Structure formats: C-alpha cells, structure tokens
Amino acid sequence: MSQAEPDEKTMEKMRKFVESYCAKSGTTTHPGEGVTEAVIKGLAHNKETLGRPLCPCRFYPDKQEEVTHRTWICACDDMQIYKYCHCLLFVNDEGMPITEYLPDDHEGRQIYGLVKDPTPDKGRPLRDKAAEREIERRERPS
Numbered sequence: 001m002s003q004a005e006p007d008e009k010t011m012e013k014m015r016k017f018v019e020s021y022c023a024k025s026g027t028t029t030h031p032g033e034g035v036t037e038a039v040i041k042g043l044a045h046n047k048e049t050l051g052r053p054l055c056p057c058r059f060y061p062d063k064q065e066e067v068t069h070r071t072w073i074c075a076c077d078d079m080q081i082y083k084y085c086h087c088l089l090f091v092n093d094e095g096m097p098i099t100e101y102l103p104d105d106h107e108g109r110q111i112y113g114l115v116k117d118p119t120p121d122k123g124r125p126l127r128d129k130a131a132e133r134e135i136e137r138r139e140r141p142s
C-alpha cells in the first residue's frame with residue numbers, strides 16, 4: 001500500500017523552508033528532475049505523521065523515538081555542522097553535496113570524494129558542535 005499524499009499546505013510550507021534554507025546556507029536544490037520534490041514529499045509526510053520534518057533518507061529503528069533527538073530534523077546536524085545533505089536536497093550547482101568539512105571516514109566523503117564549498121561565508125551555524133556530533137555518530141548511529 002502506498003503512503004498517503006501529504007497535504008498541499010504542508011508541501012508548500014516545506015517548499016518555502018527549502019527555498020529559504022538554500023539562501024541561508026548558500027546551496028541550491030538538485031538540478032535532476034523530481035529529486036527535490038521527492039525529498040520535500042518525504043519531509044512533509046514525516047511532519048504530518050511524526051510532528052517534525054524528520055530526514056526521509058535515513059533508516060530509523062524507531063521514528064517516534066528519533067524525533068526526540070534533533071540530529072535528523074531538517075536541517076539536520078550534518079547540514080548545520082558540515083553543510084552536508086545526505087538527501088541531495090541542498091547541493092552545489094552541479095548537484096553534488098558539499099563534503100569539504102566532513103571527517104575523512106564519513107560516508108559522504110567515501111561516496112563523493114572531496115567537494116568544496118562554493119560559499120564558505122554562508123551556513124554551518126553549528127560548526128562548533130562537530131566534536132559532539134562525532135561522538136554521537138559513533139555511539140548512537142542512525
């Protein structure tokens with residue numbers, strides 16, 4: 001059975017959020033057709049069913065428990081610390097996620113190699129939290 005379509009109002013709210021977060025972080029949405037809309041739909045669905053826009057690109061053993069942490073609430077910790085978007089929602093002009101600030105052993109670095117940040121003066125408001133994030137990534141993988 002396919003999941004219920006999110007309400008258009010929720011979709012519109014998420015589209016506005018994405019537009020403003022792109023501007024704030026100096027990123028852009030993916031140039032590939034349908035990529036952005038699919039991620040927005042996943043975020044809107046989670047907002048309606050869980051109350052928060054939990055990242056739709058991850059697996060969680062317990063979604064309801066996961067929303068009690070802020071780690072994967074969009075814009076997630078990896079985005080706010082490293083400017084890295086797992087879902088390819090916030091990317092550079094070529095549709096590549098920024099990996100420049102990720103630790104070397106992070107999956108994003110291993111998949112995409114080194115992708116420089118075209119707008120280093122923007123985004124990463126939680127950049128000082130990298131040490132805490134790395135402890136969490138080891139101890140509470142999700």
Ligand code: SF4
Pocket residue numbers: 039054055056057072073074075076077078079084085086087088089090
């Ligand atoms: S990876 Fe992070 S920034 Fe990207 S869609 Fe998921 S929660 Fe949002």
